[in-house]
């Protein structure tokens with residue numbers, strides 16, 4: 617079925633009736649026209665009512681990128697530009713879909729406009745504008761666009777599709793298990809919670825190694841991804857690709873905890889619009905404090921060490937009382 621006659625269409629992989637990070641943004645970039653594929657796609661479509669115009673939904677509980685590409689290619693072939701969120705499933709599906717459609721793939725764009733995409737290069741140090749001169753598939757990094765505003769009165773047409781060519785191929789890649797990554801490895805741009813360490817952790821004889829280890833322990837307990845400011849990345853305490861900010865990874869979490877981070881404009885420009893911001897700093901007048909809902913004015917390495925100790929003691933019952941005291 618070829619339902620889209622417009623020039624841009626989003627293809628959004630859905631799991632358990634939930635849109636992936638960047639899914640709503642891809643739909644907004646596509647002008648509200650999208651194909652949602654996956655388990656609970658029709659329920660996920662409800663999230664987009666009021667912000668989407670035309671939604672094609674294909675129920676397919678098991679993610680199989682090769683099969684999905686074959687299945688949905690016909691439905692989006694009429695769109696010149698096919699946009700996918702650069703979430704894990706989107707990144708798996710996009711190259712297969714591009715190959716199926718015989719188009720180039722522009723991966724991990726931070727902006728898409730008429731006839732161009734902006735792609736980060738050199739570990740996000742540079743942004744390159746690439747011309748799009750014909751039909752293309754583009755993956756869009758989550759957190760860079762923003763979802764379309766909801767207009768409750770807007771009409772949205774939802775159509776179920778049963779694409780052809782969706783037969784299962786036993787030789788194809790399939791998902792065996794989905795594992796939650798360690799905080800140090802979790803994708804920052806998609807994380808709902810981030811804990812970021814800054815230059816305020818770098819003091820001490822070890823240059824901040826112990827403070828960052830404690831930060832990771834705290835982040836793991838919170839189910840949060842770990843990042844660093846430019847100062848922390850330059851000190852080697854986080855990998856360069858985990859540097860948050862205007863020229864690093866752009867995050868868009870629900871919860872942002874900044875520890876020993878001053879909140880410089882170049883940093884704040886990459887932190888999105890979180891619902892909750894916690895700042896830990898010894899300077900009550902720092903810009904990060906001004907941006908926070910909760911500010912803790914204290915020595916950050918000391919606080920992290922105390923929290924990490926408490927977590928360890930909690931994991932070893934019977935000693936929790938010893939943990940409280942010197943933080």
Ligand SMILES: Cc1cc2nc3c(=O)[nH]c(=O)nc-3n(C[C@H](O)[C@H](O)[C@H](O)COP(=O)(O)OP(=O)(O)OC[C@H]3O[C@@H](n4cnc5c(N)ncnc54)[C@H](O)[C@@H]3O)c2cc1C
Nearest residue numbers: 814815816845846861862863864876877878882897898916
């Ligand atoms: C072109 C350009 C691009 C840039 N891009 C980025 C970017 O993408 N990301 C980025 O992060 N930066 C970027 N920067 C750098 C940015 O301007 C800031 O210099 C940087 O963000 C500062 O990092 P920081 O907050 O860790 O350090 P600082 O600004 O030095 O802040 C450290 C904070 O820790 C506090 N502190 C110190 N000791 C303690 C303690 N013991 N306990 C508690 N608090 C303490 C201090 O009060 C201070 O608030 C860019 C700069 C330029 C020029």
